Amino acid sequence: MLLRNLKLYKVKSGLAPVVQICRLSSSIPLEDFPVGTVSEKQVKPERKSIVPSNCRYVYPEFLPDPKMQWRNPLREKLERMDMIQRRKHIDIPEFYVGTIMAVTSSNQHAPNKATRFVGICIQRLGCGLRANFTLRNVIKHIGTEMKYQLYDPTIQKIEVLRLEKRLDDELLYLRDAPNEYSTFDENMEAEYLPEGSPIPVNTTMVKLKPRPWRARWERKNMKGLADLELPERFYKRAEELATPWEKYDLMKQYRRTIPEEEQKEIFAEVYSELHEVNVMRKKQKRKKVFIKPFKN
Amino acid sequence: MNQAEISQLVSKLRIRINPRHKNLKNPEGPQGRLKKLRKTLTALFKYERLELNYTLADETRGYAERLISEAIRHGDTHKATMEMADYWIEEKQLIHKLFKVLAPRFSDYKTSYTMLYRAPKAYPDIVYPRSIIELRGNPFPPILSQKLDQRNFIHNVLLEEAKKAYRAEKYEQITKSLGEQPKVEVSDK
Numbered sequence: 001m002l003l004r005n006l007k008l009y010k011v012k013s014g015l016a017p018v019v020q021i022c023r024l025s026s027s028i029p030l031e032d033f034p035v036g037t038v039s040e041k042q043v044k045p046e047r048k049s050i051v052p053s054n055c056r057y058v059y060p061e062f063l064p065d066p067k068m069q070w071r072n073p074l075r076e077k078l079e080r081m082d083m084i085q086r087r088k089h090i091d092i093p094e095f096y097v098g099t100i101m102a103v104t105s106s107n108q109h110a111p112n113k114a115t116r117f118v119g120i121c122i123q124r125l126g127c128g129l130r131a132n133f134t135l136r137n138v139i140k141h142i143g144t145e146m147k148y149q150l151y152d153p154t155i156q157k158i159e160v161l162r163l164e165k166r167l168d169d170e171l172l173y174l175r176d177a178p179n180e181y182s183t184f185d186e187n188m189e190a191e192y193l194p195e196g197s198p199i200p201v202n203t204t205m206v207k208l209k210p211r212p213w214r215a216r217w218e219r220k221n222m223k224g225l226a227d228l229e230l231p232e233r234f235y236k237r238a239e240e241l242a243t244p245w246e247k248y249d250l251m252k253q254y255r256r257t258i259p260e261e262e263q264k265e266i267f268a269e270v271y272s273e274l275h276e277v278n279v280m281r282k283k284q285k286r287k288k289v290f291i292k293p294f295k296n
Numbered sequence: 297m298n299q300a301e302i303s304q305l306v307s308k309l310r311i312r313i314n315p316r317h318k319n320l321k322n323p324e325g326p327q328g329r330l331k332k333l334r335k336t337l338t339a340l341f342k343y344e345r346l347e348l349n350y351t352l353a354d355e356t357r358g359y360a361e362r363l364i365s366e367a368i369r370h371g372d373t374h375k376a377t378m379e380m381a382d383y384w385i386e387e388k389q390l391i392h393k394l395f396k397v398l399a400p401r402f403s404d405y406k407t408s409y410t411m412l413y414r415a416p417k418a419y420p421d422i423v424y425p426r427s428i429i430e431l432r433g434n435p436f437p438p439i440l441s442q443k444l445d446q447r448n449f450i451h452n453v454l455l456e457e458a459k460k461a462y463r464a465e466k467y468e469q470i471t472k473s474l475g476e477q478p479k480v481e482v483s484d485k
């Protein structure tokens with residue numbers, strides 16, 4: 001019993017007590033101490049990971065660039081730490097391409113030193129600290145786009161007004177669509193989704209303006225585009241240039257993704273802190289709820 | 297700056313992977329390249345050991361590993377995996393081999409599923425580096441000669457014993473010489 005207590009003590013405090021234990025243990029016969037218990041204590045039962053499986057959709061920027069020449073585990077880890085630090089300061093909500101958002105960023109030329117931009121997220125690019133997203137809106141009949149770095153310190157607030165997905169991973173074709181597809185009210189109020197509900201998919205089919213376009217959309221296989229109404233030769237050419245074998249190129253796929261084992265490692269490292277931050281934010285929100293009194 | 301594709305999860309391969317693919321010179325372009333690879337992959341699953349040019353073998357290896365890992369991961373009821381196997385394996389009876397023989401064989405492996413060896417060049421006929429690719433656990437005799445446990449050879453046993461005896465003798469000598477030396481008193485302060 002005495003020895004067991006001493007052993008525990010040894011684990012708790014550094015080097016000095018080890019010598020003591022050695023001295024004492026010589027006087028106590030070793031048979032008193034069952035050898036099996038040490039190994040039983042050391043072997044931990046495998047714990048189920050608490051990291052949800054949709055982490056890679058919610059926090060895609062935590063996955064590193066899959067390009068092998070650019071990988072650097074130390075840099076990636078440091079970046080992840082910085083990202084969490086930033087997330088402790090401002091709320092970066094879950095959002096997807098197709099989500100309608102409002103970003104308030106510092107602007108020294110604005111009268112109140114900040115600008116708020118509302119728009120639909122049409123693109124999400126990059127990873128790590130360089131992750132960015134583009135918002136699009138039509139302001140005074142002019143299509144306007146703002147590209148924000150997600151972890152930019154000049155951003156003051158990011159709000160999600162309507163959380164939804166579209167059929168495509170990129171909505172750059174909105175640039176060639178009539179203005180009504182990318183017009184959003186600047187004073188739009190946030191719509192809340194009940195917690196745990198699946199992200200709704202907006203299935204609007206976009207009807208483009210007649211050519212010329214910024215890209216040859218008939219070649220891009222976009223799901224959210226209505227019939228393009230092009231002459232037959234365009235579709236023929238698109239068929240000629242299509243690469244249907246690419247979906248079978250297993251190594252090409254592999255080089256573009258981060259394997260599951262690595263993803264698990266990354267999210268196991270990051271998730272507990274992210275979860276803590278989320279819980280803290282929720283508590284703050286509950287405290288701040290304030291209902292404006294109405295005049296009757 | 298790229299973003300990792302997240303639409304599907306893949307298992308990690310336990311082989312070294314080149315940062316970029318090799319083109320495998322082909323008049324048909326990338327499609328022809330895959331055709332070539334398909335042929336070698338089918339042959340690899342059929343014969344389990346092939347001698348090839350190093351480049352082709354190295355490229356094929358990745359695809360073979362990926363296909364086996366997909367088969368282990370999803371099994372034969374997964375539609376996409378079956379489609380993939382159907383594309384990559386030209387002789388259709390080998391699809392059964394992939395799911396019923398290879399996947400169970402490799403399911404608890406902690407190493408890669410294939411091996412790649414450098415083979416000698418037959419100078420001056422063949423100038424390209426040659427190699428041998430094989431599936432692990434194949435029925436053929438091993439390529440590298442197995443290391444024998446030479447410790448139990450009789451001469452090694454005898455030499456070991458001789459060493460021990462020599463050492464014991466030396467220690468005895470040392471202890472004797474220590475006993476003869478006069479004692480030096482050490483005073484503590």
